[in-house]
Amino acid sequence: MAGKGARRTMDLGGRLLVAMPGMGDARFDRSVILLCAHSDDGAMGLIVNKPAPDLSFSGLLEHLEIPRVPQGRDINVHFGGPVERGRGFVLHSGDYPEGPATMRVPGGYRMTATLDILEALARGEGPRAALLALGYSGWGPGQLEGEILRNDWLVADAPADLVFAANDGTKWVAALKLLGIDPLTLSPTAGRA
Numbered sequence: 001m002a003g004k005g006a007r008r009t010m011d012l013g014g015r016l017l018v019a020m021p022g023m024g025d026a027r028f029d030r031s032v033i034l035l036c037a038h039s040d041d042g043a044m045g046l047i048v049n050k051p052a053p054d055l056s057f058s059g060l061l062e063h064l065e066i067p068r069v070p071q072g073r074d075i076n077v078h079f080g081g082p083v084e085r086g087r088g089f090v091l092h093s094g095d096y097p098e099g100p101a102t103m104r105v106p107g108g109y110r111m112t113a114t115l116d117i118l119e120a121l122a123r124g125e126g127p128r129a130a131l132l133a134l135g136y137s138g139w140g141p142g143q144l145e146g147e148i149l150r151n152d153w154l155v156a157d158a159p160a161d162l163v164f165a166a167n168d169g170t171k172w173v174a175a176l177k178l179l180g181i182d183p184l185t186l187s188p189t190a191g192r193a
Contacts, residue, residue: 010038010145011038011039012035012038012043012144012155013035013036013037013038013105013106014034014035014036014105014106014107014109014158015034015035015106015107015155015156015157015158016032016033016034016035016155016156016157016158016162016163016175016178017031017032017033017035017045017144017153017154017155018031018032018153018154018155018156018172018175018176018179019031019032019033019152019153019172020151020152020153020154021183023152024152027079027081027082028047028137030049030172031047031049031050031172032047032048032049032162032171032172032175033045033046033047033048033081033137034046034048034091034105034109034158034163036091036103036105036109036111036136037103037105038144040141041141042138042139042140042141042143042144043138043139043143043144044136044137044138044139045081045136045137045138046078046080046081046089046091046111046133046136046137047078047079047080047081047133047137048078048091048131048133048163048168048171049078049168049169049171049172050078050079050168051076051077051078051079051168052077052078052079052134053079055077055134056074056077057073057074057075057076057077057121057132058074060077060088060118060132061118061122064115064118066115066118066119066122067122068122069122069123069124071124072121072122072123072124073121073122073124073125073126073130075090075121075130075131075132076131076132076166076168077131077132077133077134078131078132078133078134078168079133079134079135080133080134080135080136080137081133081135081136081137081138082135082137083135083136083137083138084135084136085134085135086134086135087113087134087135087136088113088118088132088133088134089111089112089113089132089133089134089136090111090112090113090117090118090121090130090131090132090133091105091109091110091111091130091131091132091133091163092109092110092111092112092117092126092127092129092130092131093108093109093110093127093128093129093130093160093164094108094109094110094127095127095128096110096112096117096120096126096127098110098112099112099114099116101113101114107158108160109158109160109163110127117130118132129160129163129164130164131163131164154175154176154179154181156175156176156178156179157178159178162174162175162178
């Protein structure tokens with residue numbers, strides 16, 4: 001039995017949030033968010049399908065004065081969310097050595113926020129799969145649960161081939177199809193039975 005005051009009903013870490021049509025916040029329109037952490041204290045996730053406008057990985061490396069070798073990797077740069085937009089987070093597969101700045105994300109993902117991983121990618125090394133997100137999406141205690149109950153979000157599994165897919169434009173539809181939903185049948189309004 002849960003302790004007094006326990007209100008925890010779901011743990012969505014490592015799952016996808018899929019924005020419903022008619023989302024009131026344009027920043028999240030057709031967003032697919034990988035939830036990296038979810039607890040009674042709130043939630044944190046990265047939008048994985050919205051490319052950062054006018055920003056490339058090579059341009060970011062140049063700005064940070066990180067040399068890139070010809071065989072250096074190129075990864076997608078995303079708008080991760082409206083919180084701390086100047087801060088970068090590399091979401092990656094679990095095959096890269098963890099350091100003190102690496103967070104384990106359920107589902108076999110990792111998130112690292114240090115220059116070391118950017119330097120490794122610039123050398124052609126690093127994790128097998130990765131994407132860079134500038135900023136993150138955050139929710140206070142109970143806020144995300146309220147948005148889900150309000151039908152702002154659907155929750156889906158988070159397969160790596162969807163999260164790290166090269167074509168960001170297909171991720172929203174692919175996430176809906178994981179749930180067996182045809183996007184053409186979705187309505188921007190919801191009801192309760």
